Amino acid sequence: MANQKTFYLETFGCQMNVHDSEKVVGTLISQGYRQVESVEEAGLVLYNTCSIRDKAEQKVFHRLADFRKLERQGKKFGVLGCVAQQEGENIFERAPHVSLVCGSASYRNLPGMLVELEAGKRSTGLDDRQTTETFETEFTARGNPHRGYITITEGCDKFCAYCVVPYTRGRERSRTSDAILAEARQMAGSGYTEVQLLGQNVNSYRDPLRKRTFSELCDHVHLPVQSGSTRVLEAMQREYTREDYLQRIAWIKAARREISITTDIIVGFPGETEAEFEETLSLLDEVGYDGTFSFKYSPRPNTPAQTMPDSIPDGEKARRLSVLQEHQKEIQKRLNARHVGQTLEVMVEGTNPARGQLIGRTSQNKTLNFTTAGGNAVPTPGSYVRVHVSASFPNSLLGEMVG
Ligand code: 5AD
Numbered sequence: 124m125a126n127q128k129t130f131y132l133e134t135f136g137c138q139m140n141v142h143d144s145e146k147v148v149g150t151l152i153s154q155g156y157r158q159v160e161s162v163e164e165a166g167l168v169l170y171n172t173c174s175i176r177d178k179a180e181q182k183v184f185h186r187l188a189d190f191r192k193l194e195r196q197g198k199k200f201g202v203l204g205c206v207a208q209q210e211g212e213n214i215f216e217r218a219p220h221v222s223l224v225c226g227s228a229s230y231r232n233l234p235g236m237l238v239e240l241e242a243g244k245r246s247t248g249l250d251d252r253q254t255t256e257t258f259e260t261e262f263t264a265r266g267n268p269h270r271g272y273i274t275i276t277e278g279c280d281k282f283c284a285y286c287v288v289p290y291t292r293g294r295e296r297s298r299t300s301d302a303i304l305a306e307a308r309q310m311a312g313s314g315y316t317e318v319q320l321l322g323q324n325v326n327s328y329r330d331p332l333r334k335r336t337f338s339e340l341c342d343h344v345h346l347p348v349q350s351g352s353t354r355v356l357e358a359m360q361r362e363y364t365r366e367d368y369l370q371r372i373a374w375i376k377a378a379r380r381e382i383s384i385t386t387d388i389i390v391g392f393p394g395e396t397e398a399e400f401e402e403t404l405s406l407l408d409e410v411g412y413d414g415t416f417s418f419k420y421s422p423r424p425n426t427p428a429q430t431m432p433d434s435i436p437d438g439e440k441a442r443r444l445s446v447l448q449e450h451q452k453e454i455q456k457r458l459n460a461r462h463v464g465q466t467l468e469v470m471v472e473g474t475n476p477a478r479g480q481l482i483g484r485t486s487q488n489k490t491l492n493f494t495t496a497g498g499n500a501v502p503t504p505g506s507y508v509r510v511h512v513s514a515s516f517p518n519s520l521l522g523e524m525v526g
Contacts (some may be wrong), residue, residue, distance in 0.1 A: 128166060129156065129157050129158075129167070130156050130158060130166065131159050131165035131169065132144055132148060132158065132169045132171065133169070133186070135171065135173070135204075136171075136173025136175065136204070136205065137173065137175070138272060138321055139321055139323065141266075141272070141279055142272040142274060142321055143171060143204065143227055143230065144171045146258060146260050146262065147169070147171065147203065147233065150233050150261045151233070151237070152261050152264060153234075153262045154233075154237055156237075158264075162190055163193075163197075164435060166198060167200075167201065167480050168198055168199070168201070169200075169201045169202075170186055170201070170204075171185045171204040172203065172204040172206035174205040174209050174287050174291055175205070175287060175288070176423070177422070177423070184236050187218040188218070191218070191220050199222050199223070200221045200222065200223070201221065201224070201225065202221055202225075203223075203226075204226070204231075204291075205227070205288075205291035205292065207225055207226050207249075208226030208227065209392070209425075210224075215295075218492065222240060222244075222246065223240055223245070223246050223316070224246075224247045224249070225248040226248060226250040227248075227250065227292060228251075228258070228277070228278075228292070229249065229250050230248075231258055231259075231260070251294045253292070253293075254293050254294065255294070257277050257296055261268065265310075266385060268315075269314070269315060269316050269470070269472070269504055270316070270318070270319065271315050271319070272318070272321045272396070273303055273310070273318050273321065274298060274322055275320045275322050275325060275328050276296065276298070276323065276325060276327055276328050277293070277295075277296055277323065278292045278293040278295075278325040279295055279322065280294055281360075283359055283360050284358060284359045284360045284427040284431075285392065285420060285422075285423065287357060287423040287424070288430070290424075292323060292330050295323075295324065297322075297328050297330060299332045300330045300332055301332060307518045313344045314505065315505075316470060316505045316506070316507070317470055325450075341486070341488070342380060342487045342488075343384075345386065346372070346525055347387035347389070348368055348374075348388055349389050349392075350388065350389065350392065350395070350399070350406070351399075351402040352365065352395070352400075353365045353366070355394075355399050356368075358393070358431075359390065365406065368406075369406075369409065369410070370438070372384065382487070382489060383411060383487035384412055385414040385415060385416070386390050386410070386412075386414075386415050386417045388418075388447065389417075389418050389420050390414070390418070390420065390444050391416065391420040391435035391439065391443055392420045392428070393431035393432060393434050393435070394431070394434055395420075395435060403447065404446070404450050407447070407450060407454060408454065409456060412455075413458055413487065413489065414455065414518075415447075417448060417451070418444075419440040419443075419444055420433070420435070420440065425511045452517045455517040459489075460516065462489075462520050464511075465512050465519075466509050466511045467482030467520075467522075468485070468486060468510075469484055469485050469491050469493070469507065469509075469510050470483060470505070470506070470507055471504050471505065471506050473504050475492065478492070480492045480493060480500065481493050481494070481495055481524075483510060485520075489520060490518065490519040490520070491512065491519070491522055492521050492522075493510045493521065493523055494523050494524070495523070496524065499524060499526075509524070510523065510524050511525050
């Protein structure tokens with residue numbers, strides 16, 4: 124018999140979901156549940172889901188189909204997060220063995236929903252898009268003991284033509300600076316040496332208490348551009364032109380300290396011509412990104428772009444994606460080479476025993492693997508050390524600890 128008070132949780136998608144799962148785990152533990160590492164051991168099986176692209180959404184339905192037969196053993200299944208919010212009670216039709224559906228702004232209701240579930244009922248928690256609440260909880264079970272996430276904003280009001288986020292995560296809202304600082308102090312007190320501020324749109328942060336502004340704290344800016352073509356940007360409802368974007372990049376580059384820049388790109392948006400795609404390639408050259416995340420356009424429910432013909436065949440989207448990724452790889456090779464000879468401070472993230480290396484991360488958020496000269500004490504994860512860079516690759520740097 125499966126123990127009803129055990130749960131298994133699998134997380135799909137973005138860092139917001141990863142962090143939401145940390146809060147959900149903490150909440151379930153506070154309700155007397157114990158987390159287990161496999162579906163087989165669990166009484167309650169939860170999926171925290173992503174619906175940003177169709178492939179991500181299909182994953183949860185595949186998982187649910189794979190484990191459907193385990194319902195006979197008395198296991199219960201729950202769908203959390205963006206697919207839950209998007210599909211709502213339709214999920215019960217597509218996967219009748221599911222008994223819990225809960226959107227991300229409803230997690231504060233989980234304790235009550237679990238009680239319903241234990242009583243053998245189905246439970247649904249769907250968010251009102253207008254909600255102004257954020258999920259404040261003292262029960263966050265963080266997975267990493269040195270670097271941890273803090274939510275500063277939730278939701279999005281931008282309504283880009285291709286994007287489901289405004290429909291799955293509700294309107295844009297900010298936590299108070301007091302709540303954020305209290306959480307950061309508590310983390311520092313329990314040994315955290317790095318915090319990462321999270322939000323769908325962190326630069327929209329507005330302190331409800333009007334005490335603090337969001338000025339850039341880190342040496343790394345992620346500024347999603349999506350396309351290098353002003354025509355495509357307009358069709359995407361991005362509210363800026365190629366030139367506006369490049370102006371912002373120029374400001375970042377004019378900063379006194381060196382800041383790394385990364386971005387997101389969609390290829391094959393409805394109607395994107397070859398020439399427009401090439402404008403994205405030339406934008407990559409002009410900006411010189413330290414990293415990019417790139418995707419084939421995927422039509423999403425509720426979005427304005429869903430009504431536009433998805434005109435670029437999948438094979439052509441795949442070709443553009445691979446051309447773009449090859450192009451970007453050459454840029455990263457060139458940009459990373461400039462670090463060779465520099466001495467950079469890294470936070471020690473862990474070790475790679477197979478390679479006899481330590482794994483570090485620079486303030487520009489780059490992976491810098493390094494060795495220590497014989498006789499030096501091996502630094503502990505979470506500490507900060509200086510590393511001399513000796514070699515570079517498209518996705519990482521290599522070096523030796525100094526001193
Ligand atoms: N199709 C493909 N990529 C998308 N993204 C968001 N919506 C879609 C979609 N419908 C990408 C964007 C965004 C990143 C998180 O996911 O590049 O910045």
